Amino acid sequence: MAGQADSGGGAHITNTAVDCTAEYLIQIGVLEGDLNLILRVPPAPSDDDAPLAAAERRLARSLLRRWRAEADAWHMTDPEPLRVRWTPSRQVASAGEFVPAGSGADTIAGTFLRLRPRRRLVVLGTAGSGKTTLSVLLTLELLARRLTQGEDDVPIPLVLSLESWNTRRQSLTEWLVDRLRQDHPGLPTVDGVHPALRLVQERRVLPVLDGLDELPEHRRAEVLDALHTGLGGAGDIVLVSRTTEYTDLDRKGQGLRHATVIESLPLRPDEVAEYLQRARPRSRAADWARLLKTLRTDPSAPVARALTNPLMVWLVRRAYERHPTDPGELTDRQRFPDRGAVEAQLLDRIVPAAFPALPPDPGRLHPPRTWDADRAGAWLSYLALLLNRREESELAWWRLYTAPLPRLLAVPALLATGILLSLVIKAGLSGYTESNPLGGMALSADVTGGVVFAAVARSVTASWFGQRLTEPRRSANPLLFIQALRSLDRNSRVGPLVRSATLVGGPALVVLLLALYTFVTPEPALVWFSIGGVLPVLLMIVYTAPADTVDAATPDELLRGEQSALVTTLTLVAPLIGAGVGAFFWLNDSTLARGTAIAAWAGASAMLVLLSPWSRWMLAKCSLAATGRVPWSLMTFLRDARTAGLLQFSGGTYRFRNRRLQDHLANRLTEERGTAPPGREPVPVPALSDAGHFTVEHAKDHFCLRGRSRRLPLAHWAALGPLMGVYAVRMSVSGQWQDGIAWLGLLVWPFLGAVVTVVGLFLPRRRLELELTRGGVTSVIGRRRRSYEWRHVEEITVRRAVFRGRDARFHALQVRLLAGAPRPPRRSRMGEGWYFVLPLGRSPQVDPQLGAALADFAGSRWTPPSGGR
Known part of the structure; x- marks a missing residue:
């Protein structure tokens, strides 16, 4: 006004x-x-576009709320922003500096929207240089322009991680459509279907893709090739990557074509001083004076060189924001003689700064949690160490059970919980036991029946979804059957014919069996099998589909979804199993039908709960918390760590704000334990001539490695483990734990696995040969020979072996073939286009002689391993 x-x-x-x-x-x-x-008022859309426009507005508002919350959590919308200078790294249309925020300068979105001839932007920089911050601020401004200024021609930005895109299975359009459907299932429908396809095809969304540098080297080129194909001649995109990784691709002619490439410039010490002077608390001006003076007068000081990185500037502000910290200590050259010492000090101080000891107001009804800084640092260091051991950056609560301690306690915890449940079941059904002529034997048999039927349903579901059954399940509403079927189809690992036959033939089989009982033969077993056997399996498949974890809203929502799915199975699947057993006895005119049904339901419920992702999560959290590795309120702690700026969301998982922070915390813990950080120090590899069982023949045009190795069969444990878990549940819940023979049966499974492993060790050594010539590479393992010609090989390197989607936990020499090359047998496939050559062991390091030979004969095709993959 x-x-x-x-x-x-x-x-x-x-x-x-x-x-x-x-x-x-x-x-x-x-x-x-x-x-x-x-x-x-913007012009009203036509009648045909009105539903799509409504879907666009809903999508934009949802994304704006989400990224505003993320920007606030990362302190991106600070009233005193840190200005990072950006410069074109090649001859581009938008010459000059690219200023993210500053009075008088063009906005981020304005600069991007005026890019010509195509709006394609590549954002480069070093670790912690502000790349992600720029992409988020660009996203927020584009969304604000569309919603508050009525600029309907502004595309809706979608910030996605490239880790979730399998370019060999999905095109760019298919991936974007799938992600829209997964992340925003509640958008208003257009012509009765989800609007994702129209939004992508009509280019109303802008892909903002991050994480190119975090992909394996071979996948980076594949992603850029897929982007070129998917974008066509007019597609817009924002791509974020570290400078080194992208420039390596660009030198090979694999960079993003027709793109404006900008790169962050190091911060100048005087700029940092001006920023810190504006951002520091006014009451602490004297405390900051010495540091600001050093930045202005001595640009070569270690602290001045360390603070050329935006991440370090953010760290110094957070670490020395409150009294009694003294930022002037960073200017002491005796304590901090170089840049690395300053950066290490800042990384050490960030956790105490993020969790200050501020007592809450006693008058508040629900005061906020306070965390001890030392304990918080120890917890974060342990989590960082777990991630580094797995060579991962995403912290998922449902994978926490793979830590050593929860794995060790898995079977004892199953037995202890099952024994307690058996005592509860026996006390609750004491009347049924007394009225049954068989007494406790009948109760044990009924509970065992429920366990077995639930185990069958679970095994079928495992075959349907594969390894994803260990992931959290989506929140299933039994009333939304069609939506459940869509999720079932999207996550299944079986072919379309099997899916159609199951979804059509399963209900038909139930109807057929009930019709046979009604009109042909009154056999109660038909009702039992249909209601208690086939129908629970179908509903287990439909209502326990894995959730979409890559870009879910929050980890807490995934946990709530898993809890909801668990409740659904307990109230839908388990009662059907009990009803089928009860119907069998009721149709036989038995007065014990009710007790039998309850006992079978109890057994099925115990089976479904004890082997669920939720129970594994509870085991991991409780065991790690009891030993002090994580807090008891782990999810609350992770939320607070995110609010403090140490963690950030990555879909349905957490990740450290910066990989450097993760590595620092992990290394600090390993130094305290006196061990080297896993995967960070080079592993000494003995020469092949010293190995004892290998001989080497090396000539100008020929390299041959011959030897023999023992077999170490371990693949059978992947099948024996679940079988042992099912047996432990059945034995404990049914009350058979009181029988000594049952305990001997439990020991059969590990004994059988150990026998297979030991027998494999004592079998004759396998022949291993590797031959390199100018024409190609040939390997011999036992009686199997594999040959690959160099003209068909695109790349050869060392990667982790993966058989049928399962990590074999050892490294192998593998090749990736060119398009159109002859394909080896299926047993040689390692996934993602790689094929097996020769096993090398648990370490990714290559013997120097073999590495030199591969570099000589394979040439540029050979990629030395930088670590496990």
Whole structure:
């Protein structure tokens, strides 16, 4: 509202409303003169586009809320922002500096929208240089322009991680459509279907893709090739990567074509000083004076060189924000002689700064949690160490059970919990036991029946979804059957014919069996098998589909979804198993049908709960918390760590704000334990001539490695483990734990696995040969020979072996073939286009002689391993 005095002494009042949702305007006060209302309304969409426009607005509002929350959590929307300078790294249309935020300069979105001839932007920089911050701020401004300024031609930015895109299975369009459907299932439908396909095909969404540098080297080129194909000639995109990884691709002619490439410039010490002077608390001006003076007068000081990185500037501000910390200590050259010492000090101080000891107001009803900084640092260091051991960056609560301690306690915890449940079941069904002529034997048999039927349903579901059964399940609403079927189809690991036959033939089989009982033969077993056997299996498949964890809203929502799915199985699947058993006895005119049904339901419920992702999560959290490795309120702690700026969301998982922070915390813990950080130090590899069982023949045009190795069969443990878990549940819950023979049966499974492993060790050594020539590479393992010609090989390197989707936990020499090359047998496939050559062991390091030979004969095709993959 603006007011101006007119010649008559009155006021000219103008109200301007832009993209306003208000229905009434109330002006309070004494009005003299004219009252004008200017309402800027965008043109109404046509009838055909109205549903799609509504879906776009819903999507934009959802994304704006989400990324505003993320920006606030990462302190990106600070009133005193740190200005990072960006410069074109090649001859591009938008010459000059690219300023993310600053008075008088163009905005991020304005610069991006004026890019010509195509709006393709590549954002480069070193670790912690502000790449992600730029992409998030660009996303927020584009969404704000669309929603508050009515610029309908502005695309809707979708920030996605490239780790979730399998370019060999999905095109760019298919991936974007799938992600929209997964992440935003509640968008208004267009013509009765989800609007994702139209939004992508009509280019109303802008892919903002991060994490190119975090992909394996071979996948980076594949992603860029797929982007070129998917974008076509007019597609817009924002791509974020570290400078070194992207420039390596660009030198090979694999960079993003027709793109404006910008790169962050190091911060100048005087700029950092001005920023810290504005951002520091005014009451602590004297404490910051020494550091600011050093930045202005001595640019070569270690602290000045360390603070050229935005991440370090953020760390120094957070670490020394509160009293009694002294930022001037960073100028002491005796304590901090180089840049690395300053950076290490900042990384050490960030955890205490993130968790200050601030007592809450005692008058508050629900005061916030406070965390001890030392303990918080130890917990974060342990989690970082777990991630480094797995060579991962995403912290998923459902994978926490793979830590050593939960794995060790898995079977004892199953037995202890099952024994307690058996005592509860026996006490609750004491009347049924007394009235049954068989007494406790009948109760044990009924509970065992429920366990077995639930185990069958679970095994079928495992075959259907594969390894994803260990992931959290989506929140299933039994009333939304069609939605459940869509999720079932999206996550299944079986072919379309098997899916169709199961979903059509399963219900038909139930109807057929019930019809046979009604009209042909009154055999109660038909009702038992249909209601208690086939129907629970079908519902288990439909309502326990894994959730979409890659870009789920929050980890807490995934946990709630798993809990909801568990409740659904307990109230839908388990009761059907009990009803089928009870119906069998009821149709046989037995008065014990009710007790039998309850006992079978109890056994099925115990089976479904004890082997669920939720139970594994509880075991991991409780065991690690009891030993002090994590807090008891782990999810609350992770949320607070995110709020403090140490963690951030990555879909349904957490990740450290920066990989450098993760490595620092992990290394600090390993140094305290006196061990080297796993995967960070080179592993000494003995020469092949010293190995004892290998001989080497090396000539100008020939390299041959011959030897023999023992077999170590371990693949059978993947099948014996689940079988042992099912047996432990059945034995303990059914009450058979009181029988000594049952305990001997439990020991059969590990004994059988150990026998297979030991027998494999004592079998004759396998022949191993590797031959390199100018024409190709040939390997011999036992009686199997594999040959690959160099003209068909695109790359050869060392990777982790993966057989049928399962990590074999050893490294092998593998090749990736060119398109159109002859394909080896299926047993040689390692996934992602790689094929097996020769096993090398648990370490990814290569013997120097073999590495030199591969570099000589394979040439540029050979990629030395930088670590496990």
